[in-house]
Amino acid sequence: MARVSSTAKVELRGVKKRFGRKVVLDGLDLTIEPGQSLVVIGGSGTGKSVMIKCVLGILRPEAGEIYVDGMEATRLRGRGRDAFLRKFGMLFQGAALFDSLFVWENVAFGLIQGRGMQRSKARDIAMEKLAKVGLSAEVGELCPAELSGGMQKRVGLARAIAADPEIIFFDEPTTGLDPIMADVINNLIVDTVRGTGTTTLSITHDLVSARKIADRIAMLYKGKIIWEGPTAEIDHSGNPYVDQFIHGRAEGPIKMEVKA
Amino acid sequence: MNFFASIGRTTLDLLREIGRFNIFAIESVSGIVRPPIFWPLILKQIMRIGFYSLPVVGLTAFFTGGVLALQIYIGAARYGAEQFVPVVVLVGILRELGPVIAGLMVAGRVAAAIAAELGTMRVTEQIDALTTLATDPIKYLVVPRWVAAVISLPILVFIADVIGVFGGYVASTQSLGFTGSIYLNNTMNALNNHDIASGLIKAAFFGFIIALMGCYYGFHSKGGAQGVGSATTSAVVTSSILILATNYILTNIFNFFSF
Ligand SMILES: Nc1ncnc2c1ncn2[C@@H]1O[C@H](COP(=O)(O)OP(=O)(O)OP(=O)(O)O)[C@@H](O)[C@H]1O
Numbered sequence: 001m002a003r004v005s006s007t008a009k010v011e012l013r014g015v016k017k018r019f020g021r022k023v024v025l026d027g028l029d030l031t032i033e034p035g036q037s038l039v040v041i042g043g044s045g046t047g048k049s050v051m052i053k054c055v056l057g058i059l060r061p062e063a064g065e066i067y068v069d070g071m072e073a074t075r076l077r078g079r080g081r082d083a084f085l086r087k088f089g090m091l092f093q094g095a096a097l098f099d100s101l102f103v104w105e106n107v108a109f110g111l112i113q114g115r116g117m118q119r120s121k122a123r124d125i126a127m128e129k130l131a132k133v134g135l136s137a138e139v140g141e142l143c144p145a146e147l148s149g150g151m152q153k154r155v156g157l158a159r160a161i162a163a164d165p166e167i168i169f170f171d172e173p174t175t176g177l178d179p180i181m182a183d184v185i186n187n188l189i190v191d192t193v194r195g196t197g198t199t200t201l202s203i204t205h206d207l208v209s210a211r212k213i214a215d216r217i218a219m220l221y222k223g224k225i226i227w228e229g230p231t232a233e234i235d236h237s238g239n240p241y242v243d244q245f246i247h248g249r250a251e252g253p254i255k256m257e258v259k260a
Numbered sequence: 261m262n263f264f265a266s267i268g269r270t271t272l273d274l275l276r277e278i279g280r281f282n283i284f285a286i287e288s289v290s291g292i293v294r295p296p297i298f299w300p301l302i303l304k305q306i307m308r309i310g311f312y313s314l315p316v317v318g319l320t321a322f323f324t325g326g327v328l329a330l331q332i333y334i335g336a337a338r339y340g341a342e343q344f345v346p347v348v349v350l351v352g353i354l355r356e357l358g359p360v361i362a363g364l365m366v367a368g369r370v371a372a373a374i375a376a377e378l379g380t381m382r383v384t385e386q387i388d389a390l391t392t393l394a395t396d397p398i399k400y401l402v403v404p405r406w407v408a409a410v411i412s413l414p415i416l417v418f419i420a421d422v423i424g425v426f427g428g429y430v431a432s433t434q435s436l437g438f439t440g441s442i443y444l445n446n447t448m449n450a451l452n453n454h455d456i457a458s459g460l461i462k463a464a465f466f467g468f469i470i471a472l473m474g475c476y477y478g479f480h481s482k483g484g485a486q487g488v489g490s491a492t493t494s495a496v497v498t499s500s501i502l503i504l505a506t507n508y509i510l511t512n513i514f515n516f517f518s519f
């Protein structure tokens with residue numbers, strides 16, 4: 001069922017996802033070219049995390065197609081799915097560290113379980129990746145519950161990049177970090193992408209971060225991408241929704257669903 | 261109209277739940293023949309499910325065996341059949357009370373613990389994270405637990421059998437005036453492979469039920485701490501009921517084949 005569609009690394013076509021009666025994604029189209037860093041912005045609860053989970057097959061969309069390297073991914077199972085998932089690294093919004101394992105085992109998990117690497121070798125790589133996100137080897141010996149929220153986020157980041165995947169999804173990588181650490185993480189993301197040709201999709205509310213890491217920015221609103229363009233154009237997009245969002249104004253076309 | 265709509269919706273929900281459970285059960289069972297198999301995790305779970313349940317199972321078995329002897333004595337004495345106390349205690353413990361008491365105790369301990377652990381992993385997205393690290397959560401979390409439970413429960417029940425019969429022995433010699441050597445002799449003469457085996461077969465089924473229900477409710481829990489709490493309750497209640505129902509069915513089957 002493999003079908004070559006285009007040269008895009010990841011492509012979503014008409015993806016629809018709803019929970020009960022609540023429509024979250026309503027025919028979403030999005031394309032990420034190889035080696036590109038795309039940032040998706042959008043209000044809280046607009047379905048940014050859901051979109052990523054649909055690509056990874058954690059959630060199953062009701063309609064639409066998702067292509068990764070030209071292969072349709074929504075119906076993959078078994079070995080094919082494992083091979084597909086090995087292309088990805090994922091930083092979860094809430095870090096989602098395994099609390100029964102040590103920090104370094106978390107980082108090395110994909111290497112040991114997913115790729116069958118020897119523990120000692122995987123451990124060295126894990127420590128190296130932890131150092132990259134500014135965490136010492138002592139932290140590697142702790143349990144996730146002993147870390148602060150920001151440290152957990154950085155461990156999650158180390159885990160996402162541990163296996164040097166082709167595609168990395170960052171779900172709010174800088175949320176909950178102080179501005180300086182946020183910049184360290186931004187630099188790290190930029191370095192990861194620039195150096196290696198990794199394709200990334202990041203989600204953020206943080207426009208400073210978005211401007212720094214993005215080649216292109218897309219905005220999600222009401223289940224669709226309503227604007228997409230190069231990072232430099234975000235300030236003169238001519239789109240009232242984007243303008244409202246980047247200037248953080250309560251007044252404008254976007255009505256927050258806050259009921260009095 | 262509203263009435264029929266709600267009946268319809270309830271029926272649909274029930275069917276969906278049954279379907280979801282069946283898919284989960286099939287994937288969990290077939291996970292054992294699809295490599296990889298995580299042996300270290302199975303060993304770890306045997307420790308947690310089997311070994312750490314020993315104290316609670318041993319204590320309940322001891323008291324159950326004792327009280328069984330005391331009660332049987334009352335009935336038997338009415339017909340002057342006191343000498344059958346050791347045999348009835350033995351058969352009662354081996355065939356019924358050993359597996360059922362151990363099963364229910366482990367259900368309370370282990371089904372709850374599994375549901376709470378996996379439920380927390382679900383709501384904190386750790387199960388999703390496993391998937392993204394190309395590790396099948398069913399194989400990594402569910403298979404080791406049910407395999408460990410199916411191995412552990414018969415061992416636990418065997419130990420419970422010994423302790424339960426010993427409890428009967430203690431009660432009979434201390435409170436009922438039995439002579440120790442005679443009691444033991446009667447017990448040994450009545451010992452029968454079928455009685456032992458039928459209890460251990462039951463135990464393996466109960467172990468499967470406990471682990472599977474714990475995993476199922478944990479896996480499908482949602483909505484934060486409250487969701488995990490209700491998953492835990494459901495796992496314990498459902499596995500306890502299923503243990504008793506399965507026990508009834510298995511006893512009927514064994515009787516039918518005179519096993
Ligand atoms: N498993 C689920 N079951 C039911 N509803 C869900 C589920 N996951 C997400 N939703 C709903 O889908 C909507 C989008 O959620 P999502 O997590 O994608 O938001 P988001 O854009 O990532 O927001 P944030 O920026 O706050 O993280 C929300 O309204 C949420 O209630």
Ligand SMILES: [Mg+2]
Pocket residue numbers: 048049050093171
């Ligand atoms: Mg989100």
